[in-house]
Amino acid sequence: MSGHVSPKGVYYAIFGALMVLTVITVYVATVNLGRFNFPVALGIAITKATLVILFFMHAKYTSRLTKLFVGTAFFFLAVLLGLSLTDYLSRGLKTYPGGAAGSGYGVRMPRPPADLTRETEEEGTERTEH
Numbered sequence: 001m002s003g004h005v006s007p008k009g010v011y012y013a014i015f016g017a018l019m020v021l022t023v024i025t026v027y028v029a030t031v032n033l034g035r036f037n038f039p040v041a042l043g044i045a046i047t048k049a050t051l052v053i054l055f056f057m058h059a060k061y062t063s064r065l066t067k068l069f070v071g072t073a074f075f076f077l078a079v080l081l082g083l084s085l086t087d088y089l090s091r092g093l094k095t096y097p098g099g100a101a102g103s104g105y106g107v108r109m110p111r112p113p114a115d116l117t118r119e120t121e122e123e124g125t126e127r128t129e130h
Contacts, residue, residue, distance in 0.1 A: 006055065006061075010055065018048055018051060021047060025045070028041060029041070
């Protein structure tokens with residue numbers, strides 16, 4: 001197989017960068033960043049994945065067509081994560097007056113007592129007779 005062969009120093013540098021990013025990931029997991037925990041962890045993971053794809057999978061030195069396929073894969077991965085995230089973030093929202101109680105996310109309203117139901121029905125018939 002003929003192709004671009006990187007010097008061993010590049011592989012050692014990338015490996016070192018991946019190890020440093022792993023240590024940073026472990027450290028960030030122990031620190032409370034509030035709502036930024038997930039974005040920071042995702043940013044580090046994307047950086048590590050990019051290094052692996054570019055250097056260890058040799059995507060950096062391939063043809064434009066291969067780079068197009070790698071970019072397309074990332075695009076569809078972003079679409080998949082985006083759609084999944086919209087579903088996750090919309091759970092528990094009240095979409096109608098009773099909430100999503102039928103799905104188990106809201107609180108069900110108790111039924112009115114039977115006596116109260118009869119009284120309202122009788123009042124309704126009285127109003128139509130007048």
